[in-house]
Amino acid sequence: MNVAPLSGRPLACLKTSVRRARQQKAFLCRSMATGSQGRASPSSLPDYNFYQLKDQKTKKLRSAFAVYTPPTVKTNPTTITIVNKPPKPAKRTPEPKLPGLIAPPSDPLPILHASQIARMDPTGARTALFAKTKQGVRVGDVLMVTHRRGGEPFAGVCISIRRAGIDTAILLRNHLSKVGVEMWFKVYNKNVAGIEIIKRARRRARRARLTYLRKPKHDVGSVSDLVFAWKKTRKVFNTKSSPASSKTAKGAKAAKKK
Amino acid sequence: MPRLVGLVFGSVLPGTDLLPGDRIVVVVQKQRGAQAEGMASSSAANKVKRGDIRHAVVVRTRQKVTRRDGSAVRFDDNACVLINKAGDPVGTRVNGVVGQELRKKKWSKILSMAPMQA
Numbered sequence: 001m002n003v004a005p006l007s008g009r010p011l012a013c014l015k016t017s018v019r020r021a022r023q024q025k026a027f028l029c030r031s032m033a034t035g036s037q038g039r040a041s042p043s044s045l046p047d048y049n050f051y052q053l054k055d056q057k058t059k060k061l062r063s064a065f066a067v068y069t070p071p072t073v074k075t076n077p078t079t080i081t082i083v084n085k086p087p088k089p090a091k092r093t094p095e096p097k098l099p100g101l102i103a104p105p106s107d108p109l110p111i112l113h114a115s116q117i118a119r120m121d122p123t124g125a126r127t128a129l130f131a132k133t134k135q136g137v138r139v140g141d142v143l144m145v146t147h148r149r150g151g152e153p154f155a156g157v158c159i160s161i162r163r164a165g166i167d168t169a170i171l172l173r174n175h176l177s178k179v180g181v182e183m184w185f186k187v188y189n190k191n192v193a194g195i196e197i198i199k200r201a202r203r204r205a206r207r208a209r210l211t212y213l214r215k216p217k218h219d220v221g222s223v224s225d226l227v228f229a230w231k232k233t234r235k236v237f238n239t240k241s242s243p244a245s246s247k248t249a250k251g252a253k254a255a256k257k258k
Numbered sequence: 259m260p261r262l263v264g265l266v267f268g269s270v271l272p273g274t275d276l277l278p279g280d281r282i283v284v285v286v287q288k289q290r291g292a293q294a295e296g297m298a299s300s301s302a303a304n305k306v307k308r309g310d311i312r313h314a315v316v317v318r319t320r321q322k323v324t325r326r327d328g329s330a331v332r333f334d335d336n337a338c339v340l341i342n343k344a345g346d347p348v349g350t351r352v353n354g355v356v357g358q359e360l361r362k363k364k365w366s367k368i369l370s371m372a373p374m375q376a
Contacts, residue, residue: 066281154376180333182332183330203311
């Protein structure tokens with residue numbers, strides 16, 4: 001078969017092109033088997049260090065990279081790697097011990113949570129309020145949450161406390177104009193200006209989550225009368241001259257507008 | 259179930275993905291006046307009939323709605339308020355709390371009619 005006229009359009013004749021491909025196969029493999037050889041020799045790499053790339057205009061740090069000790073690759077020049085497959089990853093050497101680099105802790109998440117909580121709750125009041133202690137809030141207590149964005153403070157029975165580090169949240173249930181309303185609040189949210197205990201549960205609940213309070217049989221209903229009574233008791237401690245000045249530590253935290 | 263005083267209806271709500279403030283289309287299933295509330299409902303009674311297809315605004319959902327600061331609200335029922343084409347509520351009163359999401363979606367008329375927001 002005459003190959004020459006088809007060389008310009010190799011796809012025109014499948015048989016011819018396949019034959020050509022077969023002929024070139026060995027050559028192609030050898031010519032492109034540069035995967036293992038392309039690696040620069042260790043001497044040509046920059047020194048192993050931490051490099052900063054500064055932006056020309058703003059003179060601020062734009063990016064950075066670090067050069068670690070080059071991994072020792074056992075290159076075998078006789079083996080020819082297949083073209084399409086990437087070269088096998090070299091064995092990882094143990095992490096280089098750079099000065100100032102500390103190995104990450106085995107479980108970094110609790111540390112992250114602790115640092116976040118320290119930032120969001122510097123006094124530790126919120127942590128103490130929801131700690132698993134006798135003084136802490138337990139499910140069944142009636143709480144009132146004051147929001148920094150204004151609006152009415154939301155009071156309700158604490159149905160559940162989801163303890164999850166910085167994500168710790170409480171679920172309050174109340175009836176507003178005869179409609180049951182449940183609200184989740186993040187304890188460490190800065191928008192939550194104050195959380196106050198209106199009424200303690202009489203007994204320790206034997207459940208972690210009082211979801212049965214949603215059933216009509218067990219529903220507590222509106223807690224507005226409890227809140228009203230609680231507000232009345234608080235007024236006892238206020239002096240007539242400056243009703244806003246005398247506040248307990250928790251009351252000051254709440255920073256109530258009323 | 260839309261809560262309109264002056265008129266109270268049953269209706270169909272499509273099941274999912276509704277937030278307070280969403281505009282939906284409802285079919286009025288039950289029509290009854292609100293004489294019990296002491297309303298003069300003679301004029302309002304003929305505003306909406308059973309079988310009507312109306313626009314409405316969702317004001318409460320059983321589905322938990324998360325807000326931007328991580329807090330979430332969940333009501334015990336689904337509720338909507340019927341509106342006309344211009345977006346004004348058909349009824350004259352709104353029963354029960356409404357979600358604060360209405361404020362973001364600019365349903366200020368419904369908000370002003372509602373007794374409470376949550």
